[in-house]
Amino acid sequence: xxxxxxxxxxxxxxxxxxxxxxxxxxxxxxxxxxxxxxxxxxxxxxxxxxxxxxxxxxxxxxxxxxxxxxxxxxxxxxxxxxxxxxxxxxxxxxxxxxxxxxxxxxxxxxxxxxxxxxxxxxxxxxxxxxxxxxxxxxxxxxxxxxxxxxxxxxxxxxxxxxxxxxxxxxxxxxxxxxxxxxxxxxxxxxxxxxxxxxxxxxxxxxxx
Numbered sequence: 001x002x003x004x005x006x007x008x009x010x011x012x013x014x015x016x017x018x019x020x021x022x023x024x025x026x027x028x029x030x031x032x033x034x035x036x037x038x039x040x041x042x043x044x045x046x047x048x049x050x051x052x053x054x055x056x057x058x059x060x061x062x063x064x065x066x067x068x069x070x071x072x073x074x075x076x077x078x079x080x081x082x083x084x085x086x087x088x089x090x091x092x093x094x095x096x097x098x099x100x101x102x103x104x105x106x107x108x109x110x111x112x113x114x115x116x117x118x119x120x121x122x123x124x125x126x127x128x129x130x131x132x133x134x135x136x137x138x139x140x141x142x143x144x145x146x147x148x149x150x151x152x153x154x155x156x157x158x159x160x161x162x163x164x165x166x167x168x169x170x171x172x173x174x175x176x177x178x179x180x181x182x183x184x185x186x187x188x189x190x191x192x193x194x195x196x197x198x199x200x201x202x203x204x205x206x207x208x
Contacts (some may be wrong), residue, residue, distance in 0.1 A: 002081055006033070006066065008050075008080075013167060019102070025139045047204075054192045059197055060192060060195055060197065061094070061131075061195070061196055061197070062194070062195055063090060063092045063094050063095070063113060063134060063193070063194040063196065064092065064191075064193050064194075064196060065092045065132065065134045065191050066087040066090060066091050066092065066137075066191065067088070067089035067090060067142075067185035067186035067191050068090050068091050068135075068140045068179050068185065069089050069090070069184075069185060070086055070087070070088055070089065070180070070181040070184045070185065070186065070187050071087040071089060071154060071157065071178050071179070071180060071181075072084065072085070072086060072088070072178065072179045072181055073085050073087065073158065073174055073175055073177070073178040073179070073202050074175045074177075075129070075161075075170050075172045075174050075175075076172060076174070076175065077171075078171055078172075082123065082175070083129075084126070084128045084130050085128065085130075085161070085174065086120060086122075086128050086130040086131070086152075086187045087130075087131050087133055087157050087158070087161060088130065088131065088133065088134060088186050088187055088191070089135070089138065089153070089154075089157060090132055090133065090134045090135070090140075090186075090191060091134060091135050091136065091139060091140045092134050092136075092137075092139040093136070093137065095111050095113055095134055095135055095136045095139075096111040096136060097111075097136045097138050097139075098110045098111070098138065098139055098142075108152075110135070110139060110152065110153060110156055111123070111135070111136065112134060112135050112139075112156060112157070112160060113134045113194060113196050114131060114132070114133050114134075114160045114164060114196075115132035115133075115134075115192070115194045115196070116129065116131075116164075117129050117130065117131055117164065118130055121185045121188070122161060128187075129166065130187050131157075131160075131161050132191070132194060133156075133157045133160055133161075133191060134154060138146070139153055140153070154178060158174045158178075159166070161174065162174060172202070194201070
């Protein structure tokens with residue numbers, strides 16, 4: 001993907017556009033169309049067709065994750081502007097289990113895969129950047145009963161999001177504080193299919 005570099009004038013025009021209620025309404029309508037279950041079903045049917053006919057791009061793999069829980073946190077940009085962020089913590093058998101690294105005593109490798117950013121609505125209908133991050137089922141199961149491991153997988157998810165922004169040329173940090181949404185397992189609707197590089201299904205973060 002080619003990084004998009006905005007001039008100061010272009011950035012100012014974009015900021016001005018977001019101040020326009022008409023523009024926000026148009027963007028909201030567009031996001032609603034993407035989130036429409038009928039459109040998502042069509043997208044998944046098309047992906048299933050590609051998979052059944054072995055027409056997926058070379059090196060790509062399909063994962064159909066299960067919903068786990070949702071983290072609400074805040075990202076901070078270079079101008080110290082804070083904005084809400086959702087991270088869907090998901091699981092699928094295709095992701096490798098956590099393991100200790102033989103070459104690094106005491107270190108644990110926790111594989112994950114991350115999907116592309118998209119916009120979802122919060123309770124106030126504001127658009128919020130949202131990421132799907134998928135782990136092995138054991139990772140989330142163990143995190144459910146172990147506070148230290150929960151903090152570990154949350155840190156991994158945050159780091160993955162920071163890396164995703166960095167790959168598009170945007171530098172951010174994420175506040176250490178976060179909330180697990182009550183009675184919400186996924187933002188929003190049915191969990192989306194992930195099409196990722198096969199190597200990413202084995203991608204891992206290593207922590208002591």
